[in-house]
Amino acid sequence: MVKSKLKRLKKAEENRILKEHEGLYARLVEENYSEAALAEKSDFTEKPVRKGFAFPRWAIATVAAAAVTVITGVSFAAGLGGMFAPKKDFNNAAPGLQGPVTVTVSELESRLSCTSLNTSALGIKNVSEVYSGGEVGYFTVEVDTFHTFDMIVKVDPEISVPESIKPGANAVREVNRHGFEVAYTVSRRRLEDYFSFNTKAVVTTDSEVYYIRYNYSSSSPTCELLELIEECITPKA
Amino acid sequence: MKADVFNRLLKQLKGSEQAFRQIYEYYLPRIKYHVASKYGSRVDFEDVAHDLFTKLIRMESPPEVQSPTAWIYRICDNIVLDKLRRTRGEVELNESISAAPVTGSLTEAEVDSNADFFKILSHLDNESAQLVRLVVWDGYNLKEAAQILKIGYGAARQRYSRALKKLKDYL
Numbered sequence: 001m002v003k004s005k006l007k008r009l010k011k012a013e014e015n016r017i018l019k020e021h022e023g024l025y026a027r028l029v030e031e032n033y034s035e036a037a038l039a040e041k042s043d044f045t046e047k048p049v050r051k052g053f054a055f056p057r058w059a060i061a062t063v064a065a066a067a068v069t070v071i072t073g074v075s076f077a078a079g080l081g082g083m084f085a086p087k088k089d090f091n092n093a094a095p096g097l098q099g100p101v102t103v104t105v106s107e108l109e110s111r112l113s114c115t116s117l118n119t120s121a122l123g124i125k126n127v128s129e130v131y132s133g134g135e136v137g138y139f140t141v142e143v144d145t146f147h148t149f150d151m152i153v154k155v156d157p158e159i160s161v162p163e164s165i166k167p168g169a170n171a172v173r174e175v176n177r178h179g180f181e182v183a184y185t186v187s188r189r190r191l192e193d194y195f196s197f198n199t200k201a202v203v204t205t206d207s208e209v210y211y212i213r214y215n216y217s218s219s220s221p222t223c224e225l226l227e228l229i230e231e232c233i234t235p236k237a
Numbered sequence: 238m239k240a241d242v243f244n245r246l247l248k249q250l251k252g253s254e255q256a257f258r259q260i261y262e263y264y265l266p267r268i269k270y271h272v273a274s275k276y277g278s279r280v281d282f283e284d285v286a287h288d289l290f291t292k293l294i295r296m297e298s299p300p301e302v303q304s305p306t307a308w309i310y311r312i313c314d315n316i317v318l319d320k321l322r323r324t325r326g327e328v329e330l331n332e333s334i335s336a337a338p339v340t341g342s343l344t345e346a347e348v349d350s351n352a353d354f355f356k357i358l359s360h361l362d363n364e365s366a367q368l369v370r371l372v373v374w375d376g377y378n379l380k381e382a383a384q385i386l387k388i389g390y391g392a393a394r395q396r397y398s399r400a401l402k403k404l405k406d407y408l
Contacts, residue, residue, distance in 0.1 A: 001405070002401045002402075002404050002405045002408055003373075003401065005408040006354070006357070006369075006373050006401075006404070006408070007373065009353050009354040009357060010354050010373055010374060012353065012354070013266065013353065013354045013355075014262070014266040017265060017266040017269055018262060018265060018266065021265060021269075021283065021286070024265075024283050024286060024287060025258075025261060025265075027287070028257070028261070028287065028290050028291070028294075029254060029257070031291070032257070032291065032294045032295075033254045033257070
């Protein structure tokens with residue numbers, strides 16, 4: 001009782017001080033998070049490529065890294081008897097690399113045959129298609145107003161989602177916008193496939209629901225977001 | 238703020254305005270009282286807060302902090318000391334300028350006159366008020382507060398409990 005009253009008084013006092021110093025907050029944001037301030041500070045400030053072939057170098061490097069990851073994964077799966085190998089090699093997934101085209105999220109979902117691309121959880125502002133076709137797509141996404149990352153999206157037609165977990169209905173999601181934590185449902189087989197070449201994620205199980213929990217890390221955001229975005233695709237049941 | 242939450246936010250600070258907002262909203266009021274009570278009107282609080290948050294945002298590799306509040310206060314103290322050191326140099330050059338009162342800063346008494354929370358604490362003896370302030374306002378746990386006040390944990394618990402009982406009459 002006393003504690004809660006004290007806490008209420010504390011909250012009121014905090015609010016009063018914050019209101020009193022609104023100008024300070026605005027000044028700090030302007031100095032550190034405005035477009036101009038970010039352009040000075042970071043190499044990641046370039047907007048995602050939209051038209052033409054003006055790829056930033058880091059984007060090409062990231063796509064290359066993603067490709068290596070896929071090849072590693074495919075090789076690993078092939079080594080296990082081809083159980084998890086995708087239907088197509090990513091090199092043959094599309095007729096050729098075309099210029100990047102900006103697509104809407106719903107178009108992207110439609111092309112990937114998935115019901116939900118969890119963009120809000122990631123704070124994705126825009127999605128630019130770089131290359132797509134068949135079951136593999138590469139996309140540049142804009143995250144957090146100034147970070148842009150390339151992602152690779154694999155849609156495996158063999159993914160099975162338990163009947164009890166239908167996207168949007170019983171699927172358990174837990175999103176922390178600040179921590180970039182996402183809980184997502186996938187089949188066990190998919191998990192086994194995925195984690196055979198990914199050691200960063202932590203998996204816990206709760207009856208029939210599988211959680212993959214990632215913590216966004218500023219130390220290697222590109223790598224972790226690649227993994228995160230891949231898992232934010234909900235396949236059609 | 239818990240250490241794990243703080244460390245996570247600190248790592249995201251460079252790129253996420255939301256992370257900044259959380260840290261800012263939690264620590265700004267605390268810094269204000271810390272600076273006002275420790276240094277009075279000798280420094281401008283907004284300057285200290287501005288320098289502190291700028292340092293945090295621009296930190297290249299944030300450390301793993303065990304006690305966030307103590308760490309933040311330490312940085313504030315260092316900023317204030319730097320400022321006072323610089324001001325001392327200015328005094329030697331031009332006393333008339335340094336004699337002018339610093340605007341924008343508040344003494345603890347001035348701050349407290351607006352705050353119900355701190356008015357309530359004035360009903361307690363000094364040690365108990367410090368303890369309640371450390372726990373409720375600064376967010377330390379009882380064990381940490383006991384260490385800061387250099388008293389045993391048992392004594393701190395007892396003092397805290399008595400203080401809350403006493404405050405019941407005023408709330």
